[in-house]
Amino acid sequence: MSRNLYDLIGLAAGICFILALKGLSSPKSARRGNLIGALGATIATVIVFFYANGGKALNNQILILAAIAFGVLVGVPAARKVQMTQMPQLVALFNGVGGGAAALVAIVEYLKLGDGATTAEVIATVFTVIVGCVSFSGSIITFLKLQELMTTRPVIFPFGRQLIALTLIGVLASGGWVISSGGSTPLLVNGILSLLFGVLFVLPVGGADVPIVISLLNAFTGLTVAASGYVLQTTLLIVAGTLVGASGTILTRLMAEAMGRSLFGTLFGAFTAKAQASTGAVDARPVKSGSPDDVAILLNYAQRVVIVPGFGLAVAQAQHTVRELADLLASKGIEVAYGIHPVAGRMPGHMNVLLAEANVPYEQLVEMEEINPTFPQTDVVLVVGANDVVNPAAKTTPGCPIYGMPILDVALAGNVIFLKRSMRPGFAGIENELLYEAKTTLLFGDAKDSLTKVVSALKAL
Amino acid sequence: MVIEVMSNEIALLAIFLLSIFVGFEVVSKVSTTLHTPLMSGANAIHGVILVGAIVVADHAKTNLELGLALAAVILATINMVGGFVVTDRMLQMFKGKPKVKKDSGDSK
Numbered sequence: 001m002s003r004n005l006y007d008l009i010g011l012a013a014g015i016c017f018i019l020a021l022k023g024l025s026s027p028k029s030a031r032r033g034n035l036i037g038a039l040g041a042t043i044a045t046v047i048v049f050f051y052a053n054g055g056k057a058l059n060n061q062i063l064i065l066a067a068i069a070f071g072v073l074v075g076v077p078a079a080r081k082v083q084m085t086q087m088p089q090l091v092a093l094f095n096g097v098g099g100g101a102a103a104l105v106a107i108v109e110y111l112k113l114g115d116g117a118t119t120a121e122v123i124a125t126v127f128t129v130i131v132g133c134v135s136f137s138g139s140i141i142t143f144l145k146l147q148e149l150m151t152t153r154p155v156i157f158p159f160g161r162q163l164i165a166l167t168l169i170g171v172l173a174s175g176g177w178v179i180s181s182g183g184s185t186p187l188l189v190n191g192i193l194s195l196l197f198g199v200l201f202v203l204p205v206g207g208a209d210v211p212i213v214i215s216l217l218n219a220f221t222g223l224t225v226a227a228s229g230y231v232l233q234t235t236l237l238i239v240a241g242t243l244v245g246a247s248g249t250i251l252t253r254l255m256a257e258a259m260g261r262s263l264f265g266t267l268f269g270a271f272t273a274k275a276q277a278s279t280g281a282v283d284a285r286p287v288k289s290g291s292p293d294d295v296a297i298l299l300n301y302a303q304r305v306v307i308v309p310g311f312g313l314a315v316a317q318a319q320h321t322v323r324e325l326a327d328l329l330a331s332k333g334i335e336v337a338y339g340i341h342p343v344a345g346r347m348p349g350h351m352n353v354l355l356a357e358a359n360v361p362y363e364q365l366v367e368m369e370e371i372n373p374t375f376p377q378t379d380v381v382l383v384v385g386a387n388d389v390v391n392p393a394a395k396t397t398p399g400c401p402i403y404g405m406p407i408l409d410v411a412l413a414g415n416v417i418f419l420k421r422s423m424r425p426g427f428a429g430i431e432n433e434l435l436y437e438a439k440t441t442l443l444f445g446d447a448k449d450s451l452t453k454v455v456s457a458l459k460a461l
Numbered sequence: 462m463v464i465e466v467m468s469n470e471i472a473l474l475a476i477f478l479l480s481i482f483v484g485f486e487v488v489s490k491v492s493t494t495l496h497t498p499l500m501s502g503a504n505a506i507h508g509v510i511l512v513g514a515i516v517v518a519d520h521a522k523t524n525l526e527l528g529l530a531l532a533a534v535i536l537a538t539i540n541m542v543g544g545f546v547v548t549d550r551m552l553q554m555f556k557g558k559p560k561v562k563k564d565s566g567d568s569k
Contacts, residue, residue, distance in 0.1 A: 017506050025495065033502065045512060048516060052516050064534055067518075067534035082547065091500065091504055095540070097539050098536070100533075100536050101536035104529050112522060218500055222503070233469075246481045247485070248503055250485055250489060258496070
């Protein structure tokens with residue numbers, strides 16, 4: 001295959017990626033957009049077999065095909081079987097391995113070029129290794145946080161700021177070392193320091209900010225792909241990587257805005273984070289907890305009920321039960337709506353995906369800006385496994401991790417019912433004052449069990 | 462008349478800069494509902510580093526290079542294939558043709 005033909009087909013694949021991103025930006029064309037992207041990636045992968053070795057079979061072709069087969073065997077079942085609730089961490093993991101792959105590609109090409117590499121190629125290699133390694137180790141930490149294999153709270157350690165700053169200096173200095181003297185030892189040091197920096201960079205990020213970090217690391221990985229495209233003189237990699245880098249940066253900003261977070265504050269949380277003032281005194285205060293019957297009575301005499309679903313609902317797989325309850329209330333002539341916070345769940349849009357999976361009618365899902373003005377006319381708000389998205393601290397407590405995040409104003413409603421497993425604070429790790437208010441009733445237990453009991457109590461009324 | 466062709470480096474720089482603008486443009490208006498699938502889709506697209514991994518696996522001279530390159534092939538394949546499959550699964554949930562209020566206005 002000639003270079004021109006290869007580049008032309010590569011161009012077609014690049015256009016597929018542009019159309020894919022364009023399609024993914026609109027609900028109607030999103031699925032088709034994704035398939036176009038997959039088509040582009042497939043084309044790009046197939047044609048390289050006919051080009052890379054001047055048209056002959058590739059060296060190590062069997063091994064390469066076996067490695068691809070192995071990757072498919074790992075990736076596809078993981079993507080197929082993952083619970084929808086665990087999807088954000090899988091995306092984080094996929095992003096991390098992508099960054100790792102880009103770093104490895106740059107390292108191998110660097111080893112092969114040896115002293116023959118131009119300065120520009122070495123700089124691109126160093127960039128790929130640094131950012132790829134940061135993306136890899138950072139994504140692993142976000143995975144551990146989302147999977148709750150480690151604490152979701154910001155991890156702050158003594159001299160953390162100094163340590164992070166030192167590591168960053170080390171990363172940049174060893175990068176300079178690679179550029180000035182070449183050789184594989186400096187690159188190894190550079191890679192290891194970059195991995196360490198990725199870990200230190202993500203550790204101080206609080207749980208609520210993790211999705212923003214995933215999105216940012218995703219953009220980073222895109223840029224590393226572009227840089228390795230430069231080293232390998234492959235236009236397609238430059239196009240695809242830059243597209244992801246640029247769109248990922250915009251997306252990160254949009255996400256931060258949707259969550260009311262400052263991007264700067266999230267990124268440099270490592271340098272500015274202070275230990276949170278502990279609110280130990282509030283733990284002993286009394287709360288009003290109710291029985292399923294109390295809840296059923298409250299609901300039965302309401303005229304308008306708003307259900308606020310949160311991650312707890314998804315974890316308990318209570319989507320179907322909540323729908324049963326909503327149908328039952330509707331049959332009694334009660335107006336029912338779901339109030340969906342943009343970041344309900346773990347990521348923007350996550351809750352819509354989860355409820356759509358349970359066939360909740362889409363018309364009943366009302367976005368935050370539209371539902372907020374209706375709370376004063378709402379008799380009962382039923383908060384199912386949500387916490388941070390209704391926490392008034394976001395408005396009243398400057399300095400708390402979610403301060404500034406737009407919330408659902410459920411406190412304006414007549415009554416608030418929380419279905420919670422325990423008094424444990426939400427993902428962001430902040431106490432919710434609303435739980436102690438007189439209009440609030442708490443029903444403890446697994447969301448699904450609680451809802452089932454409320455449904456039978458309602459039927460008995 | 463002889464037209465001088467752009468040097469390779471400048472051509473790559475032009476491609477890079479134009480791609481930045483295209484990337485900014487295509488996602489500048491997107492509803493929050495689609496943030497997660499869009500991020501996941503973009504994530505799958507950078508799995509195309511697989512192409513680079515295959516190229517370096519072909520060029521590899523030493524066992525070390527080959528081993529690292531094959532590891533890159535595996536990781537890149539997981540990124541790419543897994544990424545597109547999981548994005549498709551998310552988007553299947555929208556297939557009832559939902560009414561999304563903050564549509565970006567670009568409906569095809």
